[in-house]
Amino acid sequence: MSDRLDLAFAALADPTRRAILTMLLEDDMAVTDVAEPFDISLAAISKHLTILTRAGLIAQEKRGRVKWCKLEPDALRAASVWMQGFGQFEPVNLDAFERFLEVELSPEADHSPQE
Amino acid sequence: MSDRLDLAFAALADPTRRAILTMLLEDDMAVTDVAEPFDISLAAISKHLTILTRAGLIAQEKRGRVKWCKLEPDALRAASVWMQGFGQFEPVNLDAFERFLEVELSPEADHSPQE
């Protein structure tokens, strides 16, 4: 029953997890390094990463004793696509929509994160 | 603490609430009419609508004894914009996006809530 979108949106609802995603935008990271800036236990971070993984928002790959985390854009894109349907029902919203298309469709676009 | 995005994403994490939003895409609706296609109590729907309202995803206006619900796109747009920062860091295939447009924008599309 619990749809892919359920998991994605639920994962995105937590500020710690959104912060983790933002960090991973910069680079892949080990679990310990992900945990470093936060004030909660490593176990709690590990749980957050599990939730992000099951939501398909990140992937974890163990190399040696280190488990690397990297963004997995598909789920984010699915959620984004779902929301775009609502951006369109009003002319005002075409702003964001057009910016999206512009960036997304230009072959030589600079796809680096802005932040 | 709980950010606007927290509330928006948490609200979007429930399939019933996403279905409600989809219904409201068609037209503004009274609470009772929103509840009609669902198998849960009116009180439960009322709670869902409160959550959507506090998340800024819909607005409710009482006229007479009927309370009308309508989409409020700002919060959705905020969430959408947040996610686009992630959609861009990799060249994207627009497949899913185009399929979505096809379904969602066709005038005779079946937008009824799916369970």
Next chain:
DNA sequence: CCAATCGTCAACCAAATGGTTGAATATGGC
């Protein structure tokens, strides 16, 4: 005015969430 309709409130319940701590399981370095 009275009854029906619209919607919320209150109390309750089971399950999920986000956190803790302490022990356990790899793995790597020396």
Next chain:
DNA sequence: GCCATATTCAACCATTTGGTTGACGATTGG
């Protein structure tokens, strides 16, 4: 082989969530 490092597991806790039912307050129609 041993110890430190990296990460998860297990048990526990408080709070939130999504649902129920029944009573309640407004409003409308006849």
